[in-house]
Amino acid sequence: MRYESPDTLEAAAKLLAAESGDARVLAGGTDLLVQIRSEILSPALVVDIKRISETRSIKEESGGFRIGAAVAGAELKEHPTLKKVWPGLVEAANLIGSTQVQGRCSLGGNLCNGSPAADSVPAMIAAGAVATIVGPNGRRELKVEDIMLAPRKLALTKGEIIASFLLPKRPAHASDAYLRFIPRTEMDIAVVGCGVSLTLDGSGTCTAARVSLGAVAARPLLVEDAGKALVGTKVDDAALEKAAAAARAACKPIDDKRGTIEFRTDVAGVLTKRTALIALERARKA
Amino acid sequence: MKHKHHVTTTVNGDEVEYLCETDQTLLDCLRDELDLTGAKEGCASGDCGACSVLLDGRLVCACLVLGVEANGKKVETIEGMAQGEKLHPLQRKFLEHAALQCGICTPGVLVAAKSLLEKNPNPTETEVRYWLAGNLCRCTGYDKIIRAVMDAAAEMRGA
Numbered sequence: 001m002r003y004e005s006p007d008t009l010e011a012a013a014k015l016l017a018a019e020s021g022d023a024r025v026l027a028g029g030t031d032l033l034v035q036i037r038s039e040i041l042s043p044a045l046v047v048d049i050k051r052i053s054e055t056r057s058i059k060e061e062s063g064g065f066r067i068g069a070a071v072a073g074a075e076l077k078e079h080p081t082l083k084k085v086w087p088g089l090v091e092a093a094n095l096i097g098s099t100q101v102q103g104r105c106s107l108g109g110n111l112c113n114g115s116p117a118a119d120s121v122p123a124m125i126a127a128g129a130v131a132t133i134v135g136p137n138g139r140r141e142l143k144v145e146d147i148m149l150a151p152r153k154l155a156l157t158k159g160e161i162i163a164s165f166l167l168p169k170r171p172a173h174a175s176d177a178y179l180r181f182i183p184r185t186e187m188d189i190a191v192v193g194c195g196v197s198l199t200l201d202g203s204g205t206c207t208a209a210r211v212s213l214g215a216v217a218a219r220p221l222l223v224e225d226a227g228k229a230l231v232g233t234k235v236d237d238a239a240l241e242k243a244a245a246a247a248r249a250a251c252k253p254i255d256d257k258r259g260t261i262e263f264r265t266d267v268a269g270v271l272t273k274r275t276a277l278i279a280l281e282r283a284r285k286a
Numbered sequence: 287m288k289h290k291h292h293v294t295t296t297v298n299g300d301e302v303e304y305l306c307e308t309d310q311t312l313l314d315c316l317r318d319e320l321d322l323t324g325a326k327e328g329c330a331s332g333d334c335g336a337c338s339v340l341l342d343g344r345l346v347c348a349c350l351v352l353g354v355e356a357n358g359k360k361v362e363t364i365e366g367m368a369q370g371e372k373l374h375p376l377q378r379k380f381l382e383h384a385a386l387q388c389g390i391c392t393p394g395v396l397v398a399a400k401s402l403l404e405k406n407p408n409p410t411e412t413e414v415r416y417w418l419a420g421n422l423c424r425c426t427g428y429d430k431i432i433r434a435v436m437d438a439a440a441e442m443r444g445a
Binding site: 001002003005026028029030033034036037038046048050072074097098099100101103104186187 | 289291307308309311330331332333335338341344345346347349350351352354355398402416417418419420421
């Protein structure tokens with residue numbers, strides 16, 4: 001196994017593209033190193049992207065935030081303004097693993113690990129985050145909901161790396177939230193995860209809403225009908241019930257030791273309502 | 287012969303060098319190349335926290351860091367905690383409260399607790415419990431650990 005730590009995204013993409021064997025990007029390593037140690041993966045090349053400044057910084061851009069793909073969860077939490085504007089995204093990222101894992105795990109890694117239960121991914125989808133991808137043929141942008149296709153399967157081609165994510169500018173009275181169900185209080189994998197982002201007008205009517213679910217299908221879902229059920233309403237009980245029904249209808253979960261199909265589908269509806277209410281409360285104050 | 291990386295890093299304030307292969311973790315390098323065996327391997331998957339160290343001031347699992355990644359960085363381990371014969375207040379309080387039995391988790395818990403108190407000298411019990419959620423202990427039932435950390439924090443604040 002070779003290790004490289006280039007200074008630029010272009011050099012990293014070139015290294016990954018030129019490797020004939022399995023080549024992997026190393027960000028925080030909290031999934032990759034476990035998979036290498038347990039021999040699930042045996043890459044010929046590991047490219048550490050943490051010496052590349054774009055992957056390691058949080059910057060304000062076009063009124064929004066550009067977050068490097070390898071910024072650690074603990075760094076997201078410590079940022080002076082990010083949590084005020086995107087509390088849901090920060091709380092989702094901070095549900096990944098322990099304090100120790102928080103010191104390393106990243107948004108880029110959480111997405112590219114390709115688990116449908118990744119906590120930060122529904123929050124990024126709800127936020128409308130767009131990834132900047134650098135590959136051997138240059139840069140392109142892709143919405144986060146279009147990146148993961150199936151477990152361990154991404155819409156990235158050979159040599160492509162997620163460099164950063166752009167979170168859009170927030171209007172007044174907009175906020176987000178993330179909730180997940182796990183059978184214990186800390187350090188577990190979501191049985192269902194739900195991210196909601198809402199915008200209200202001056203009178204408290206919802207003008208925009210995005211709802212995303214994790215762990216209820218082969219990939220994290222953007223549930224457009226759930227968002228539509230909230231737009232034009234005061235996010236009252238009737239609207240929440242409609243959004244929950246849309247969330248349940250979008251579920252195509254598996255049965256496993258952590259939850260049955262029936263349980264996951266029901267919880268997706270419950271979490272959609274609860275998460276929307278938290279986002280609503282925050283949006284009123286934002 | 288496999289290519290080895292020449293790593294120069296600072297461990298507990300001392301500049302050190304080691305040679306490692308890519309697949310050696312920082313934990314492997316500390317234990318096998320530098321003979322610093324305080325950090326333990328419990329799970330090798332980032333779940334148990336027995337290998338907790340600070341990397342550039344950030345609490346991490348040394349089993350989830352490659353040895354080569356430590357190049358040019360600052361590593362702090364349990365071996366740097368006591369000053370000669372003088373124990374750190376956390377170490378003293380762990381003894382007073384009998385906050386350990388078999389001792390395998392203890393170096394990791396102490397390193398993690400020290401990093402908490404450096405960020406937050408006056409944590410609530412809930413904050414201590416959440417901070418240490420990634421440090422598993424199969425002996426104590428945790429209560430004595432939490433009491434020892436709270437007591438050490440109080441002493442360190444001069445309370």
